[in-house]
Amino acid sequence: MTEKEILRLVADPGFADWLNQIQRVHGCAHPIYLAGRTVIRDPESGTVLHEYSTATAPGGKIAVRCRNRRESVCAPCSWVHAGDTWHLVRAGLLGGKGVPPAVSRHPRVFVTLTAPSFGPVHRLGEQRRRCRPRRDAPLCPHGRELSCAQVHSRTDPLIGQPLCPQCYRYSDHVLWNALAPDLWSRTVRVIRRRLATAGGIPRAKLKEHLGAAFTKVAEFQRRGAIHYHAVIRLDGPDGPASEPPAWATIEVLSNAIVSAVQSVYSPLPYAPEIGHFEARWGTQLDIHSITVGRGAVSDQAVAAYIAKYITKDVGSFGGTDRRLLTRHQIARRPVSRHFRTLMRTAWDLGDAPALASLRLRARAHTLGYGGQALTKSARYSTTYKKLRAARAAHAGPVLPVGEMDAAWRFVGAGHTPAEAEIAAGVASDLAWAREAANEVRDA
Ligand SMILES: [Zn+2]
Numbered sequence: 476m477t478e479k480e481i482l483r484l485v486a487d488p489g490f491a492d493w494l495n496q497i498q499r500v501h502g503c504a505h506p507i508y509l510a511g512r513t514v515i516r517d518p519e520s521g522t523v524l525h526e527y528s529t530a531t532a533p534g535g536k537i538a539v540r541c542r543n544r545r546e547s548v549c550a551p552c553s554w555v556h557a558g559d560t561w562h563l564v565r566a567g568l569l570g571g572k573g574v575p576p577a578v579s580r581h582p583r584v585f586v587t588l589t590a591p592s593f594g595p596v597h598r599l600g601e602q603r604r605r606c607r608p609r610r611d612a613p614l615c616p617h618g619r620e621l622s623c624a625q626v627h628s629r630t631d632p633l634i635g636q637p638l639c640p641q642c643y644r645y646s647d648h649v650l651w652n653a654l655a656p657d658l659w660s661r662t663v664r665v666i667r668r669r670l671a672t673a674g675g676i677p678r679a680k681l682k683e684h685l686g687a688a689f690t691k692v693a694e695f696q697r698r699g700a701i702h703y704h705a706v707i708r709l710d711g712p713d714g715p716a717s718e719p720p721a722w723a724t725i726e727v728l729s730n731a732i733v734s735a736v737q738s739v740y741s742p743l744p745y746a747p748e749i750g751h752f753e754a755r756w757g758t759q760l761d762i763h764s765i766t767v768g769r770g771a772v773s774d775q776a777v778a779a780y781i782a783k784y785i786t787k788d789v790g791s792f793g794g795t796d797r798r799l800l801t802r803h804q805i806a807r808r809p810v811s812r813h814f815r816t817l818m819r820t821a822w823d824l825g826d827a828p829a830l831a832s833l834r835l836r837a838r839a840h841t842l843g844y845g846g847q848a849l850t851k852s853a854r855y856s857t858t859y860k861k862l863r864a865a866r867a868a869h870a871g872p873v874l875p876v877g878e879m880d881a882a883w884r885f886v887g888a889g890h891t892p893a894e895a896e897i898a899a900g901v902a903s904d905l906a907w908a909r910e911a912a913n914e915v916r917d918a
């Protein structure tokens with residue numbers, strides 16, 4: 476069926492133009508089609524400086540990328556986004572894209588922040604480590620053994636599942652995911668306060684001596700809890716172009732982070748459904764100073780690591796991408812029982828008036844988490860917007876400055892099955908070319 480459709484598509488007189496558009500959008504899996512025109516005029520004389528219209532384009536429309544960052548939704552767009560993320564993180568570590576290269580000499584650390592335990596779960600058997608061996612093998616109140624002597628391989632679906640689902644603190648877990656973004660912003664504030672204390676400077680005057688720039692990416696662990704990977708860099712008072720004061724060393728920064736992570740918490744107002752709840756970080760905290768060049772915690776490796784995580788979401792960890800409209804839909808989502816229980820818990824807590832601001836129903840499919848995949852401070856490096864503009868300028872003519880008159884409308888989205896197959900071919904050709912380029916670069 477599809478084969479016949481492909482033959483018909485290829486034989487179409489407009490095929491070459493269509494293929495051209497699909498190549499331009501990198502083989503996007505869900506392109507958006509727009510029709511319209513843009514006219515730029517000189518504001519004084521009214522002379523037309525630039526005119527673009529889809530009237531002469533194939534089918535009278537132009538394809539635009541869906542720009543989804545998630546690999547599970549649109550792999551080609553997720554790769555473009557991962558590339559932009561890599562540039563964004565890398566520029567903050569090594570300079571470039573408008574950031575001075577001297578930043579590579581500033582104190583820079585790579586931090587991983589985790590959630591606390593909400594009950595024992597099965598663990599990955601790294602280096603043949605057994606899951607949770609206990610000689611005394613205690614029983615929980617539900618009669619389940621709170622031990623596991625297996626060595627779980629990476630693909631074992633048991634990893635991240637609780638030893639006893641009835642003991643597991645599901646509502647704490649969902650609330651923690653929901654509060655993680657607030658916990659992070661409080662942590663950043665406390666880090667800045669601790670730095671001021673270390674330098675003997677009043678908190679309000681810290682900016683006159685020191686800047687702390689960061690970027691962070693969120694990742695779902697197998698148990699469905701969020702954790703954060705962050706880059707934190709110290710600058711002088713004028714941002715990346717200025718040297719931090721001599722007292723602001725990696726050690727001072729690391730101590731400020733440890734102290735902040737241990738003391739900070741994000742409280743919820745009392746609600747009868749949950750009692751008193753406050754989110755705190757887990758005890759597992761990794762801080763590494765970032766080295767120059769190559770190696771496990773080098774600036775190159777950290778940029779690649781963060782770029783890889785930006786394409787992942789809860790779907791990549793056995794969750795689901797689509798928002799839930801009813802509680803019944805949870806039963807039909809192809810996820811583990813553990814994730815379904817997290818979704819139901821979020822859905823049910825979404826009813827509580829005191830928790831309305833957490834929007835737990837709208838976030839039930841992401842297990843309560845509603846934060847951004849990547850956040851950064853204003854002075855970290857460049858922006859996605861600037862990177863996209865640079866790519867567009869590279870790909871096409873620079874538009875003249877003038878009075879812009881633009882009228883565009885949405886005329887459709889997505890592919891027919893035959894178009895989808897050809898677009899996937901375009902995307903995999905580009906992926907192959909990119910991999911080859913990477914190999915040449917790394918050789
Ligand atoms: Zn796309």
Ligand SMILES: [Zn+2]
Nearest residue numbers: 597598606623
């Ligand atoms: Zn186990």
Ligand SMILES: [Zn+2]
Nearest residue numbers: 615617639642
């Ligand atoms: Zn139990």
